[in-house]
Amino acid sequence: MKFLIINGPNLNLLGKREPGIYGQNTYDSLRERLKAFAETYGSTAECYQSNYEGDIVSAIQDADGVYDAIVMNPGALTHYSYAILDALKAVDVPCVEVHISNVHQREEFRHKSVTAPACVGQISGLGLYGYEAAMRYFLERDQR
Numbered sequence: 125m126k127f128l129i130i131n132g133p134n135l136n137l138l139g140k141r142e143p144g145i146y147g148q149n150t151y152d153s154l155r156e157r158l159k160a161f162a163e164t165y166g167s168t169a170e171c172y173q174s175n176y177e178g179d180i181v182s183a184i185q186d187a188d189g190v191y192d193a194i195v196m197n198p199g200a201l202t203h204y205s206y207a208i209l210d211a212l213k214a215v216d217v218p219c220v221e222v223h224i225s226n227v228h229q230r231e232e233f234r235h236k237s238v239t240a241p242a243c244v245g246q247i248s249g250l251g252l253y254g255y256e257a258a259m260r261y262f263l264e265r266d267q268r
């Protein structure tokens with residue numbers, strides 16, 4: 125499978141950013157880990173990160189017909205980006221939403237995802253493993 129992994133605002137600061145919540149691993153190490161993970165399944169994982177909503181909308185639009193699945197952590201955009209919601213609805217690429225932290229244990233504003241309704245499902249609170257769990261879902265779902 126061809127995966128597109130999208131990470132939104134501030135996720136480039138993984139490792140430095142609130143390590144008590146998001147862990148010690150850097151964004152570069154996450155990329156390496158996901159690429160290697162995909163390879164063990166004969167798949168590829170392209171990783172894209174942006175701090176800009178419009179760039180993420182364009183990445184989703186451009187994924188149509190190119191990637192088999194999107195695994196996306198929209199960061200704070202999760203909680204208010206109707207543009208990302210609409211972009212996900214506009215393309216034929218299924219998406220699983222991932223949050224490193226358990227958003228339901230945190231501030232009230234993080235409990236609501238406006239983007240999740242356009243996703244197959246949502247994973248929250250499993251740390252970086254959530255990205256791999258989402259990829260495994262796509263890898264295995266057609267074999268059941």
Ligand code: DQA
Pocket residue numbers: 133134135197198199200201202222223224225226227234
């Ligand atoms: C996050 C949770 C969001 O509320 C936050 O704004 C992030 C990261 C997570 O991975 O836990 O940037 O999506």
